[in-house]
Amino acid sequence: MITTTTRIDLTAVDRIIEQVGREPDAVIPILHAVQREYRYLPQEALRRVCERTEITPSAITGVASFYDHFRHHPVGRHMISVCTGTACHVKGADLVDDAIRQELQLAPHEDTDTDGEFTVQKVACLGCCTLGPVVQIDDAIFGHVSSQTTPRMLQEYDEAEFVKLSAVHRPISQPRGPNTTEVRIGLGSCCLALGSDKVHEALCDAIDDSGGDAYVKQIGCTGICSKVPLVELVSPDGASQTYTNVNPDVARKIVLKHFRPKGISKPIRYAASRIVDWLQSDEDQDVLQKHRAVRDGVVDSFIGPQKHLTLDLLDAIDPLDLDEYRRHGRFDSLKKCLTELQPEQILDEIETSGLRGRGGAGFPTHIKWRTVRRQQSPTKFVICNGDEGDPGAFMDKVLLESIPFRVIEGMAIAARTVDAHDGIFYVRAEYPLAVERIRNAIEICRQGGILGDSVMGTDFSLNLEIREGAGAYICGEETALIHSIEGGRGTPRIRPPFPAESGLWEKPTLINNVETFATIPWILRHGGKELAKLGTETSKGTKAFALAGKVRNGGLIEVPMGITIRQIVQDIGGGVEPGRTFKAVQIGGPSGGCVPAELADTQIDYESLSAVGSIMGSGGLVVLDDKDCMVDIARYFLKFTQDQSCGKCTFCRVGTRRLLDILDRLCTGNGKKGDLEQLEALSTSVCAGSLCGLGKTAPNPILSTLKYFREEYEAHIAGYCPAGKCVDLIDYRINDKCIGCTLCSQHCPVDAIPMTPYYKHTIDLDRCTRCDTCYQVCPEDAVFIESKP
Numbered sequence: 001m002i003t004t005t006t007r008i009d010l011t012a013v014d015r016i017i018e019q020v021g022r023e024p025d026a027v028i029p030i031l032h033a034v035q036r037e038y039r040y041l042p043q044e045a046l047r048r049v050c051e052r053t054e055i056t057p058s059a060i061t062g063v064a065s066f067y068d069h070f071r072h073h074p075v076g077r078h079m080i081s082v083c084t085g086t087a088c089h090v091k092g093a094d095l096v097d098d099a100i101r102q103e104l105q106l107a108p109h110e111d112t113d114t115d116g117e118f119t120v121q122k123v124a125c126l127g128c129c130t131l132g133p134v135v136q137i138d139d140a141i142f143g144h145v146s147s148q149t150t151p152r153m154l155q156e157y158d159e160a161e162f163v164k165l166s167a168v169h170r171p172i173s174q175p176r177g178p179n180t181t182e183v184r185i186g187l188g189s190c191c192l193a194l195g196s197d198k199v200h201e202a203l204c205d206a207i208d209d210s211g212g213d214a215y216v217k218q219i220g221c222t223g224i225c226s227k228v229p230l231v232e233l234v235s236p237d238g239a240s241q242t243y244t245n246v247n248p249d250v251a252r253k254i255v256l257k258h259f260r261p262k263g264i265s266k267p268i269r270y271a272a273s274r275i276v277d278w279l280q281s282d283e284d285q286d287v288l289q290k291h292r293a294v295r296d297g298v299v300d301s302f303i304g305p306q307k308h309l310t311l312d313l314l315d316a317i318d319p320l321d322l323d324e325y326r327r328h329g330r331f332d333s334l335k336k337c338l339t340e341l342q343p344e345q346i347l348d349e350i351e352t353s354g355l356r357g358r359g360g361a362g363f364p365t366h367i368k369w370r371t372v373r374r375q376q377s378p379t380k381f382v383i384c385n386g387d388e389g390d391p392g393a394f395m396d397k398v399l400l401e402s403i404p405f406r407v408i409e410g411m412a413i414a415a416r417t418v419d420a421h422d423g424i425f426y427v428r429a430e431y432p433l434a435v436e437r438i439r440n441a442i443e444i445c446r447q448g449g450i451l452g453d454s455v456m457g458t459d460f461s462l463n464l465e466i467r468e469g470a471g472a473y474i475c476g477e478e479t480a481l482i483h484s485i486e487g488g489r490g491t492p493r494i495r496p497p498f499p500a501e502s503g504l505w506e507k508p509t510l511i512n513n514v515e516t517f518a519t520i521p522w523i524l525r526h527g528g529k530e531l532a533k534l535g536t537e538t539s540k541g542t543k544a545f546a547l548a549g550k551v552r553n554g555g556l557i558e559v560p561m562g563i564t565i566r567q568i569v570q571d572i573g574g575g576v577e578p579g580r581t582f583k584a585v586q587i588g589g590p591s592g593g594c595v596p597a598e599l600a601d602t603q604i605d606y607e608s609l610s611a612v613g614s615i616m617g618s619g620g621l622v623v624l625d626d627k628d629c630m631v632d633i634a635r636y637f638l639k640f641t642q643d644q645s646c647g648k649c650t651f652c653r654v655g656t657r658r659l660l661d662i663l664d665r666l667c668t669g670n671g672k673k674g675d676l677e678q679l680e681a682l683s684t685s686v687c688a689g690s691l692c693g694l695g696k697t698a699p700n701p702i703l704s705t706l707k708y709f710r711e712e713y714e715a716h717i718a719g720y721c722p723a724g725k726c727v728d729l730i731d732y733r734i735n736d737k738c739i740g741c742t743l744c745s746q747h748c749p750v751d752a753i754p755m756t757p758y759y760k761h762t763i764d765l766d767r768c769t770r771c772d773t774c775y776q777v778c779p780e781d782a783v784f785i786e787s788k789p
Contacts, residue, residue: 012037013048022053025487027063030055031070032429032468039079040071059487066489066646067470068124069429075119076112078157081136085125086392086586086622087548088132089636092146095772096133097122099147102749102771103154118154124473124640127394127431128190129546129620130225130554139432141193147771148747181214181258182234183207186222186315188401189433190394195247196229202248203231203255212259220319220402220437223311224302225555232315233258242299298574302553305571307534309542310358310519311558314402319437322444325405331450333524337413338458341524343373346417350520352528354540358515359385359476359618361693362539362606365516371500372418375508380420383504383511384411385481386427386434389473390589391640393620395544396514398556400427400434403518404441408464410517412455413524415462418510422463426481429468439466473590473644476618477692478503478511480646491646492692513618515544535561539605549586549622550576559604566600569623580625584708588617590637590644591697593704594630613704615697629725630709631716635663637701641694652695655686659702668728671717679706679713724785727770734761734774737782744774744783 016033020026030053034045041064050057064070082097100120104113112119118137128134131143135150137157145153185191185200203216214233222230227244231254234240243254308314317324325331337346347366356362372380384407388396399407411423425442427435442464445451453461467485474480475490478499484490485504503509519541523531531541539561545568548554552574559568565585569575576582584594593614595602602608606616624633642656659682665671683699690696706713715722721729734744740758752767753774761782763774775783 008038008042008044010045010048013045014052017049017052022055023487024054024056024059025485026053027055027060027487028067028470028484029467031060031064031067032470035070039075040073055487062489063487067472069469069471076116078118078138079136080118080120081123081126082120083126083128083132083134083136084122084391085127085129085132085134086589086620086636087129087554088125088134089391090549090622090624090628090633091132092772093133095147096135096145096150098769098771099150099749099773100135100154102769103151123430124389124471124644125391125393125430127388127397127428128193129392129394129548129622131190131193132548134193141189143190143193146776147749147773148776151749179213179236181212181236182232183214183216183255184219184232184234184315185216186220186228186230187218188221188398189431190225191222191228191230192433194228198248199229199231199246199251202251206252206255207259210255210259212255214255214259218318219315221398221556222315223555223557224299224553226553227299244299298553301574302555302557302572305559305563305567306557307542307560308558309522309531309534310399310515310544311403311556312522313406314398314556317403319402319404320440320444322405322448322450325403329525330405330521331409331456333521334409334412334416334450335456336524337416338456338460343417343419346413346524347373349523349528353523353531354528354535355516355519355523355531356539356606357512358519358543359513362616365512368500368512369414369418369510371498372420372508372510375501377508379422379505379507380418381504381507381509382411382415382418382420382423383481383485383509384423384425384517385476385478385511385513386425386431386438387469387476387481388428388431388514388618389469389476389644390591390618390620392546392548392586392622393589393618394546395556395619397428397431397434399514399518399544400431400438404438405445406518406521407438407514408441408445408450410520411464412451412462413520414510414512414517416455416460418508420510421461423465424485424504425464425466426475426485427466427468429470435466435468442466472646473640474646474692474694477694480692481511482509489646491648492694494691515619536603536605536607538607543604543616543619545619545621547573547621547623550580550625550628551623552577561605562603564601564603565595568604568621569600573623576623576625580627582623583626583628584624584630586622586624586633586701587620588615588700589620590641591615591693591700592617592620593700594624594633594708595704596708599708613700613707615700627723627725629667629721629723630705630712631663631666631721632723632725634701634705635660635667638663638698641698645694645698649689649691649695651686651689652691652698655682655690656695656698658682659686659699663702666713666716667721667726669716669719669726671719673717675717676706676710676713721787724787729787730770731765731786732763732768732770732772732774733784733786734763734782735784736760737780738778739780739782741779743777743779747773747777749773 020029084093126134133145135142135145207214229246231243231246351366355365386396455462472490475484477492479493480490482504499509535541542558544558582597584596586594638660642660645652647653662675683702686699724730738760742755745753745755752764
């Protein structure tokens with residue numbers, strides 16, 4: 001661990017206090033700012049805060065120790081964050097974490113190397129689930145990391161080589177005109193992680209050089225994350241061509257192919273470029289065709305079954321171009337609500353639509369809004385819950401990054417309807433690009449007259465601000481979120497009263513999540529009856545899902561309610577990888593359940609999912625295959641919920657700990673008779689006795705996997721893991737296919753495989769750490785995993 005012997009400069013703390021404020025509720029924003037300044041929370045800085053503000057030492061200590069985001073010790077020059085979200089977990093995040101620690105030569109319980117260069121930490125979710133396993137080093141995100149590629153990632157890391165997540169627009173010389181082609185490139189966080197910033201630069205350079213009738217337009221998310229960087233050319237007549245998995249070299253070829261230069265000298269340079277491009281490789285003529293070949297297959301299959309209402313314009317507009325958003329008729333719904341419709345008429349449209357909150361249990365939206373509206377209080381609040389804490393979900397992140405004006409419009413309509421004049425975005429600090437985009441969008445709306453003292457020229461006023469979360473999953477619960485905004489620990493409270501009656505500062509408060517607010521403008525533009533035409537009798541409209549895990553084509557999707565699990569996994573996602581078998585889907589995050597493949601024809605709606613032991617939740621949908629252990633999955637979620645329990649009630653605090661103890665025993669070969677019955681009994685008690693939704697639903701992954709995969713639990717009691725996943729119950733071995741190529745020996749991080757060129761290799765099981773590297777690098781399928789009998 002790094003230590004410091006020099007006193008820190010506290011002038012930055014004074015500056016932070018002046019900027020943020022001195023009131024008790026400023027404690028979390030102050031802690032965020034202090035940590036950004038010093039990279040951790042020095043005790044001297046915290047004492048200075050207490051001396052200069054109304055924040056007490058007990059308050060600042062209680063808050064700083066509650067939230068996972070805050071660090072209390074000095075760290076290395078670079079922070080390595082290993083994502084342990086569901087999709088990353090099933091793809092080997094623990095093995096990646098072990099490999100990083102092995103490469104840095106960290107002793108057990110150490111997190112910083114001896115040179116003070118790197119500090120390693122696990123984070124619940126980075127919201128790039130389709131790229132799992134994901135590692136973030138400072139501001140650079142690496143996707144598809146493995147234990148094999150970890151050493152190279154660390155060796156090649158250079159801060160200057162990687163884009164900051166706050167990517168900005170780059171103006172180009174070619175003006176926009178009626179005959180100009182749009183060249184769209186996604187610059188969402190997932191796209192940036194796979195190099196779309198470099199593709200963006202290459203496109204701009206090539207078009208600047210050619211002077212062709214085109215301009216590069218930044219968009220947010222393209223939806224099909226498995227095919228990014230994705231470039232789409234949209235001609236003036238609306239025809240489009242799409243190129244997937246584009247790199248900078250391919251980007252240049254795209255421009256050379258489609259746009260002829262203007263002027264005298266540029267055609268000569270253009271022709272020369274084409275010749276040089278052709279001479280470089282015989283395969284160059286096929287390159288663009290290869291990148292276009294998927295358009296009629298994978299991309300169309302991915303998009304075809306979807307129905308974009310909430311995600312409308314997601315992949316078509318610049319996230320921060322207010323004029324473009326308005327050219328598409330947006331903010332017309334807000335204008336209509338301000339000048340034509342009365343609040344009761346707005347509520348009637350929402351009731352007609354059948355919209356239910358797109359998160360949690362799906363409470364009818366109009367009932368919550370009506371409750372807030374009828375409260376007799378001069379002060380009311382509207383809160384957008386963007387604390388998307390479910391590991392494996394990234395819908396809110398994408399909406400905030402890609403169409404922030406849409407969410408603002410929905411919030412403004414809600415505020416007008418319930419007569420609130422102050423609104424708050426509560427967004428995860430782990431989503432820096434989303435925070436930046438929504439902050440910029442709010443300022444643009446203020447300058448454009450959309451927000452402020454006179455919204456769109458009317459006498460209605462609305463001010464919005466942002467509060468960043470600090471890594472507490474429990475703050476997705478409404479009352480815990482309110483406590484966090486008020487400057488407290490994120491602990492839920494007994495209800496009633498409900499937030500709609502007494503919420504923030506004991507004032508009536510409307511809380512909806514990002515997706516719900518983003519759906520409202522569509523309803524007011526097209527009418528509630530149009531939304532009600534989609535979906536089922538009781539679950540209306542569409543739902544956005546984060547499709548990730550062991551599926552070939554993951555991404556953000558929006559589908560009509562009533563679509564089946566099979567249609568999502570097979571038709572949209574393309575099924576699991578060749579050679580693997582679709583086993584189950586985990587829906588609804590830590591509060592959800594695992595639905596087996598034999599129930600894949602189950603419809604996606606609130607009632608049908610509840611009937612099979614799952615919930616809709618926020619919309620995470622993680623696909624599992626035959627290499628996933630269902631006991632390990634249950635253990636993973638219990639570990640998460642136990643860690644995130646606020647500790648307020650005994651059933652959740654102690655009950656989840658006891659459940660996790662049993663699952664730990666099972667996964668390490670120490671299970672015993674009666675464990676399964678105890679799991680069921682404890683799960684029932686935790687569900688019945690916990691205070692909030694986290695505790696009441698925490699046992700769902702156990703109950704669903706016990707119901708559908710009980711034989712796997714019984715096998716673990718016998719000391720056997722059928723999926724070959726639990727490291728204490730498996731061995732790595734080498735069969736007769738081995739040709740002695742030595743790749744496994746060369747890459748083994750602990751020298752457990754003696755190098756015997758041209759002869760069959762062997763593995764020293766006493767030294768083997770089960771890191772999976774040999775399995776990954778073997779070219780002959782000679783390494784296999786053997787479950788211990």
